[in-house]
Amino acid sequence: MLAVCLPALVVQPAMAERIKDLANLQGVRTNQLIGYGIVVGLDNTGDQTTQTPFTTQAMGNMLSQMGINLTSDQATKLQLKNVAAVMVTTSLPAFAQPGQPIDVTVSSIGNAKSLRGGTLLLTQLKGADGQVYAMAQGTVMVGGAGASSGNAKVTVNHLSAGRIPGGATVERGVPTAIGQDGYVYYELAVTDFATARNVVDAINQATSPGTAQALDGRRIAVRVPDSPDRRVAFLGRVENLDVRPAVGLAKVVVNPRTGSVVMNQRVALEPCAVAHGNLSVVVDGGQPQFGQGADIQVKQDNGSMMNVKAGANLADVVKALNALGANPMDLLAILQAMKAAGALRAELEVI
Known part of the structure; x- marks a missing residue:
């Protein structure tokens, strides 16, 4: 309420945030891992192997590694309703070491009805370089439920994907070098010269002058001790x-698919006049058996010219836009027209 009552020229100071919330340390990152696996032990909810030949092929390869050799004809005739082919994905955290457990996500790639109650067999998880960095295995946890009888079917949540907490074990770590030549580099999440200057000032005041320096609007170099512990x-x-x-x-962010409109507190409006009318097309199929054709009507609602008052803060902008009485989809077109006319003092982003 205070922000609405203050004059337009008064800018409210931003809330203080930690540097770890504003920037990331260069080189400290996660790495994506992926693997192809098999989930067994399903209650007749697995892949229909006649439509997913890769499932039977994977089963044949696995059995051959265990000394059970099937002919190609036998492998193609397998009817395994309790088996599903899946993709296993996870993220390898920075500084992860061999033996560390990590969570994995298991997702069906065939036509399995559910992975509930299944067990993932030993699966290699590889990085972008093709090297194996983790091994996954365990019981799949699915947060959904379903039941069917005849043509009736009820499903709660999603049954074709699940997670295995601590289901993978790191087999190989990724070397992570922090800094170079006595410096580390912070990268802001959003490029902003003023924020970079504030970060530099905060570090220099808390340590010593010259410890940090801004390289550009995103990167900040910080001099660090040589000893790893320090x-x-x-x-x-x-x-x-x-x-x-x-x-x-x-900034105003609009989503035409959902009709969502989100704007921040800096959005302002200049005085303008807006006229907007709805256009609708109604098609009546008619009755072909009586020789009647389809009845097509075009209706257009009258849109009167409305005066939109200037808004210097978010509350005034919302009040002015609500006065138009437009639905969210119409509001998207109105905002785009306002931006083109120079009445919307904000960046318009369509996602």
């Missing part, structure tokens, strides 16, 4: 420093 302690202190980020650009 470096970790230093970075732990730096990333918890409070910084007031600069006020961002005025």
